[in-house]
Amino acid sequence: MxxxxxxxxxxxxxxxxxxxxxxxxxxxxxxxxxxxxxxxxxxxxxxxxxxxxxxxxxxxxxxxxxxxxxxxxxxxxxxxxxxxxxxxxxxxxxxxxxxxxxxxxxxxxxxxxxxxxxxxxxxxxxxxxxxxxxxxxxxxxxxxxxxxxxxxxxxxxxxxxxLALEPIQFEFFGKTSHAAASPEKGINALDAAISTFNSINALREHIRSDSRVHGVIIEGGKAANVVPDYTKVQFYVRSTTKTYNEELLEKIKNCAKGAALVTGCELKITKYEFNYxxxxxxxxxxxxxxxxxxxxxxxxxxxxxxxxxxxxxxxxxxxxxxxxxxxxxxxxxxxxxxxxxxxxxxxxxxxxxxxxxxxxxxxxxxxxxxxxxxxxxxxxxxxxxxxx
Missing domain, CATH: 3.40.630.10 (Zn peptidases)
Incomplete structure (x- = not known):
């Protein structure tokens, strides 16, 4: 043969x-x-x-x-x-x-x-x-x-x-306002995006050492003197097993949900690529x-x-x-x-x-x-x- x-x-x-x-x-x-x-x-x-x-x-x-x-x-x-x-x-x-x-x-x-x-x-x-x-x-x-x-x-x-891979996208919808004259009238979508990153960084202490979470801010605002009303962030969530990765993904989603709640933004969650x-x-x-x-x-x-x-x-x-x-x-x-x-x-x-x-x-x-x-x-x- x-x-x-x-x-x-x-x-x-x-x-x-x-x-x-x-x-x-x-x-x-x-x-x-x-x-x-x-x-x-x-x-x-x-x-x-x-x-x-x-x-x-x-x-x-x-x-x-x-x-x-x-x-x-x-x-x-x-x-x-x-x-x-x-x-x-x-x-x-x-x-x-x-x-x-x-x-x-x-x-x-x-x-x-x-x-x-x-x-x-x-x-x-x-x-x-x-x-x-x-x-x-x-x-x-x-x-x-x-x-x-x-x-x-x-x-x-x-x-x-x-690594199992879950791509996740968060879009935050706020309200524009003059960042100096009337900031209290705005809802800052960039704050929601940054809060999401901070919450995920705090979460790292409590996830498996062989998991990975990494992301970028795709859209973060247009001008420094305007309260951003829209931001978009994308993350990859990776783990050695599919089962654990699905658990971790839910925790990542909760970070974004918490950020939306504390800032008053609306949140849209989507998957921007296929999961592996x-x-x-x-x-x-x-x-x-x-x-x-x-x-x-x-x-x-x-x-x-x-x-x-x-x-x-x-x-x-x-x-x-x-x-x-x-x-x-x-x-x-x-x-x-x-x-x-x-x-x-x-x-x-x-x-x-x-x-x-x-x-x-x-x-x-x-x-x-x-x-x-x-x-x-x-x-x-x-x-x-x-x-x-």
Whole structure:
């Protein structure tokens, strides 16, 4: 099986390199990735996948599916392809997408033998309001047994955690007045905004040390001699678990409600972006991937970083066993994500070699799970008993 998979990857490599390069040369922001989406679906259609365009109401999303005649598990790979403003593919999504699509194509060519279904989800806009959130809300992952992806980075890192994220916006409505001649006739919306920040800062003593609350004042008034009648503030609320983050969010809302009450302002609370759930790595699935990458390329995966942000793959990990490891694309460990240097690294021969190794590990991981019922049952049991 291993030699067959490696041979299939070698034959597919030129097309994957072209796919990655074309997307690199044509960077598109989230929900504007029309060219990238078309490039992915063209190669998947060529290799016999059924394509669902405008998937789940997302114009630049897709689902590519192939079901063998032999029953088995459903394996999903998630392809990202959005770029960053100003620096292009500084997060390496041109290469990430090629890895997921490549893994789907290679698994498809062996799945008639081992059974099951392979899906490649095109998942736009990970950098902003990720489409995985929409897919999960629309129950598109409900029939998926395992989901996988691998993200470019500056070292091979095990799949770990991410922070649950709740974006919250507070708008305060007061009353203008002359700030010097008749301040008593005004209702100061800026005071409400500042009071909210102060209350949240006081709350920090009583929240978990691994939670994060950070925000900005988007609108704070127009002139120093006019009592501001409108302010808008936005916060991100993050925690290691979705359950605790929802509790913390209510406390943050109460800070704003208290500020509105004490200043006499009206308050409007909205969510200005999608919320992201925390990433829950399935350790059995993760360990299997780690074994495969070692078997293929003698690579030992590093422990995941304790400092983390938020990713929309977290949503998927709440639905089915999921992994999100990182693979190395540069020998220069000073190069970090969201930089032009990281973008350029995706084009190197070193990155292309690691792309092939990662695809092989993703495919062989899926193949073993499909063929080992006991292993999959252990994964399901872990998933069901892991705190979300």
């Amino acid at each position: 291993k030699e067959k998979v490696l041979d299939l990857i070698d034959k597919l490599e030129p097309e994957l390199n072209d796919l990655s390069l074309e997307i690199y040369n044509n960077p598109e922001l989230g929900y504007e990735e029309f060219k990238a989406c078309k490039l992915h679906t063209e190669i998947l259609r060529k290799y016999g996948f059924t394509i669902y365009d405008n998937f789940s109401g997302v114009k630049t999303g897709f689902k590519a599916e192939y079901k063998s005649l032999k029953d088995g598990l459903t394996v999903a790979y998630m392809a990202e392809y959005d770029a960053l403003p100003g620096i292009g593919h500084g997060c390496g999504h041109n290469l990430l997408g090629a890895v997921s699509t490549g893994a789907g194509i290679v698994l498809k060519q062996i799945i008639d033998e081992i059974g099951g279904k392979v899906i490649v989800f095109g998942t736009p806009a990970e950098e902003t309001s990720g489409a995985k959130v929409i897919y999960v809300e629309n129950q598109e992952f409900d029939d998926v047994d395992i989901a996988m992806m691998a993200h470019p980075g500056n070292e091979y890192t095990k799949s770990g955690t991410s 759930d925390n990433m829950v790595t399935n350790e059995i699935l993760s360990n299997l991937f780690n074994e495969k990458i070692f078997e293929i390329a003698n690579i030992t995966m590093s422990e995941p970083s304790k400092n983390t942000g938020s990713i929309d793959a977290g949503q998927v990990s709440q639905i089915c066993p999921t992994i999100h490891p990182y693979f190395d694309i540069t020998n220069d460990k000073n190069i970090v994500a969201h930089t032009r240097e990281m973008a350029k690294s995706t084009l190197t021969d070193y990155a292309k070699k690691q792309m092939k190794n990662t695809i092989a590990a993703l495919v062989l991981t899926a193949a073993e799970v499909i063929q080992n019922d006991k292993l999959f049952e252990e994964m399901k049991l872990e998933f069901e008993n892991t705190e979300k």
